[in-house]
């Protein structure tokens with residue numbers, strides 16, 4: 142841990158999708174003119190007949206995917222998270238989710254780290270929007286290896302899925318690289334007392350680092366990673382709520398209606414517990430380099446170390 | 460005329476310098492639009508840089524919002540804000556965001572960055588002028604790749620229906636987008652859409668075609684169409700070259716968004732100095 146992974150999530154995405162198209166000829170990649178950024182271009186290079194350039198027209202692209210899926214094809218549609226979710230939402234609802242078609246939607250460059258492009262390109266709404274849809278499975282892997290495993294599971298799964306990817310090198314593989322990915326399952330990365338941290342996506346490696354930092358100080362908190370946001374691993378949430386005094390959810394998304402909101406829906410119903418929801422607060426973001434933005438929003442490993450310690454001390458002294 | 464040519468060169472230099480210094484930003488699109496921006500801001504548009512909110516001002520919408528740095532350099536050269544502020548482009552807490560943010564920088568008439576949306580707000584501005592009996596005109600700079608968005612054509616239809624003769628859309632037709640389609644072109648990619656004029660005509664617009672790097676032709680065309688008596692909205696198809704002005708960037712999709720190396724920077728600046 143702590144070192145940067147040799148491979149970025151987006152490169153692994155491009156490589157894995159290329160393989161999936163080679164293994165199953167029904168598989169087809171749809172690009173919204175961002176293939177050189179998202180690495181969908183790998184598919185075009187290695188297997189050109191499995192690549193369709195739909196141009197800068199996300200709404201149409203999602204509709205075309207629905208039609209392809211209705212005829213037995215397996216379309217993978219990819220754009221930046223901001224555009225695929227916000228721009229094409231009604232198409233996703235009516236043409237994909239309501240008929241429950243086998244369309245794989247990929248939001249690349251999700252969250253805050255979008256290569257310094259600012260608020261138009263940040264996606265802090267996509268978890269909320271996608272989890273709202275009754276038939277949608279929502280996956281949010283924490284490292285490049287898990288992104289690959291999630292894609293293989295998506296390919297086997299028959300139905301609409303949203304895959305939330307980060308652009309850059311995540312921190313190196315999460316521990317337990319032998320773990321088996323399964324849709325709907327969470328994983329425990331650290332165990333401790335009083336406080337449990339629940340994180341998703343590329344936040345998990347940063348939380349993992351923060352939890353390690355605290356361990357060195359003799360503070361032990363539990364850490365659970367949720368690569369699936371829907372269907373949510375409710376059992377693990379209820380168990381964590383029973384065993385701890387305080388839950389902390391952490392995500393690169395608006396806190397108001399994201400992963401934390403999904404978790405608190407479960408706890409408020411089944412096992413009420415004090416919670417802190419960490420993420421993007423209720424204001425628009427702006428440009429900045431990745432480390433600056435993480436610091437600005439209190440989401441860097443260092444900022445998280447402080448925040449988790451503060452909560453831990455409050456919980457332990459009350 | 461020479462002045463406008465100098466301003467266009469100044470815009471190009473400012474773009475290259477800023478992107479090089481900040482190690483961020485789009486290059487090809489701003490360079491293809493530099494001559495258009497020069498003619499609009501230094502000749503055609505009625506504006507008051509010292510009073511950016513002046514209600515009677517002509518409006519400008521950068522629908523292809525990723526070319527923001529081109530617009531910022533133009534605004535700085537025109538006196539909207541100190542030139543030195545360009546050094547904050549794309550930095551944390553800057554007014555010069557990667558995509559235009561009207562809540563931050565005076566002189567920006569609309570926030571953009573998600574392609575296809577700017578033209579619709581331009582339609583709204585033109586409608587507002589009519590409803591308020593104002594004489595200002597609204598100019599929208601649209602990408603040719605951007606024109607793949609269905610919203611562009613939704614806007615085109617409504618503008619025709621309400622006879623928005625006070626609306627001018629300039630299409631920066633540089634035949635490239637970010638990635639586009641494979642082609643036999645020397646750089647391997649293009650935007651296979653050569654018939655912009657016919658499309659806008661079919662939507663009932665008054666269409667002109669012009670070399671988007673010929674300053675005097677641009678000026679004449681814009682003067683001519685804005686004085687046209689008809690109520691039709693106006694489309695100017697500006698035939699341009701992406702990366703125009705820097706030989707190794709011209710017509711190469713890789714310079715859509717790329718940071719020059721030290722050598723490339725020197726090379727680009729020396730070419731632009733020659734203008």
Ligand SMILES: Cc1ncc(C[n+]2csc(CCOP(=O)(O)OP(=O)(O)O)c2C)c(N)n1
Pocket residue numbers: 173174175197224228487488489491523525572573574575601602603604605606631633635636637638701715
């Ligand atoms: C809705 C939306 N989809 C995708 C993008 C990402 N994007 C930014 S610029 C660009 C290409 C634009 O091409 P064009 O309009 O031709 O502009 P130019 O070539 O003049 O730079 C793309 C796909 C975006 N900003 N908005």
